[in-house]
Amino acid sequence: MPTHRRQFLQTASLASSALLTGTWGQVVAAHAVTAAAADLPTPPTMRSGDMQFRTLGRTGEQVSIVGVGGSHIGKQNDEQESIRIIRTAIDRGVNFMDNSWDYNEGKSEERMGRALRDGYRNKVFLMTKIDGRTQESAAKQIDESLMRLQTDRVDLMHFHEVIRMEDADRIFGENGAVQAILAAQKAGKVRYVGFTGHKDPAVHLRTIEVAKKHGFRFDSLLMPLNVMDAHFRSFQHEVLPVALREGIGVTSMKSLGGGFILKSGAVKPLECLHYAMNLPTSTVIAGIDSMDILEQALDAAKTFQPMSRSQVANLLERTRTAALDGRYELFKTSNHFDATAKHPEWLG
Numbered sequence: 001m002p003t004h005r006r007q008f009l010q011t012a013s014l015a016s017s018a019l020l021t022g023t024w025g026q027v028v029a030a031h032a033v034t035a036a037a038a039d040l041p042t043p044p045t046m047r048s049g050d051m052q053f054r055t056l057g058r059t060g061e062q063v064s065i066v067g068v069g070g071s072h073i074g075k076q077n078d079e080q081e082s083i084r085i086i087r088t089a090i091d092r093g094v095n096f097m098d099n100s101w102d103y104n105e106g107k108s109e110e111r112m113g114r115a116l117r118d119g120y121r122n123k124v125f126l127m128t129k130i131d132g133r134t135q136e137s138a139a140k141q142i143d144e145s146l147m148r149l150q151t152d153r154v155d156l157m158h159f160h161e162v163i164r165m166e167d168a169d170r171i172f173g174e175n176g177a178v179q180a181i182l183a184a185q186k187a188g189k190v191r192y193v194g195f196t197g198h199k200d201p202a203v204h205l206r207t208i209e210v211a212k213k214h215g216f217r218f219d220s221l222l223m224p225l226n227v228m229d230a231h232f233r234s235f236q237h238e239v240l241p242v243a244l245r246e247g248i249g250v251t252s253m254k255s256l257g258g259g260f261i262l263k264s265g266a267v268k269p270l271e272c273l274h275y276a277m278n279l280p281t282s283t284v285i286a287g288i289d290s291m292d293i294l295e296q297a298l299d300a301a302k303t304f305q306p307m308s309r310s311q312v313a314n315l316l317e318r319t320r321t322a323a324l325d326g327r328y329e330l331f332k333t334s335n336h337f338d339a340t341a342k343h344p345e346w347l348g
Helices: 003-013 025-029 079-091 103-115 135-149 167-172 177-186 201-213 240-246 269-278 291-303 309-323
Strands: 046-048 051-055 062-064 066-069 125-130 154-159 190-196 220-224 249-253 283-287
Touching (some): 062 066, 066 079, 079 103, 079 291, 103 135, 125 135, 135 154, 135 177, 154 177, 154 220, 167 177, 167 201, 177 190, 190 249, 201 220, 240 249, 269 283, 269 291
Parallel strands (some): 066 283, 220 249
Antiparallel strands (some): 046 051
16 A cells, blocks of 8 residues: 555544544544444535535535536537526525536536526536646636636636546646636635546545645545445545545545446445435535436435435445446546546646
8 A cells, every 4th residue: 555545544544523624523523533434424414495405624615415517517419408407406406516627528618607697606606627737728727617607706626637646746836737726716716626536545645645735725625435436446435534634525426436336236326326425525416417317316315314324334235246346436447537538638
């Protein structure tokens, strides 16, 4: 095991309440911060109608327990269908909107921008991502995203696809992308800053470590959390305790593994969504490409209740064998989901 990974895991397992910050601190302090799924506390949740809300780390922002994933917005043949999905989600209580500069060649941001007209922008917590690793490329992508989204600021900007050990060095190096983000914050274009990745928890841990060495604290991070991740290269076991200790807001993705987890036959969609919601994550970003899938996500948010130890254990036992070699988490074991590997020019 790499030294940086071992050090972080040792630190996380020894974390005490004195080290915890943010809204979840008191809850986490009542439990040992361990890697065991059953021991990770479900965060405080506020219900409003059929939607539930949680606090995004130390930001204090209230976000819906489910969010609309931008990668699936823009794939509909009819733009009006994309807009209908987004506005229906907002009307039903969803306030977390996810997107990225590179989704569907910009179409996802463009459609979301149109959907957020007529007062809808003020109802949501808007997040998008940039791929640029240099100051120049990042600054260009930030402005292009704002233009497509038809807004003068985003609530959260993530460095996208931090999937290589050297990505953090480029972001925080000389003339790195962090300079563009800091300038955008100063100009009021960006409120909070985070990063996303899906390849290996060691990359997440190193990115947090490199940022701290440069005096930078992330407000949020995005990572895959699902019923199979618990068994293989686990972000849940290795990264989640560290994020809680640092007060970093956690958003999660790949609760269904891009649909591949369902092919195992071990679990159903609602079980996958509820498992992710049961973890200390603020919002579970769902890939929504139709009204039927939106209803599935909304139903999960409406019916979610904290799971018992036996319920968690049952799901993990049912998925253990299928999960051990990562065949249903292709985002970890292949380049199927690696857009920047296919387009390295986006990195700058």
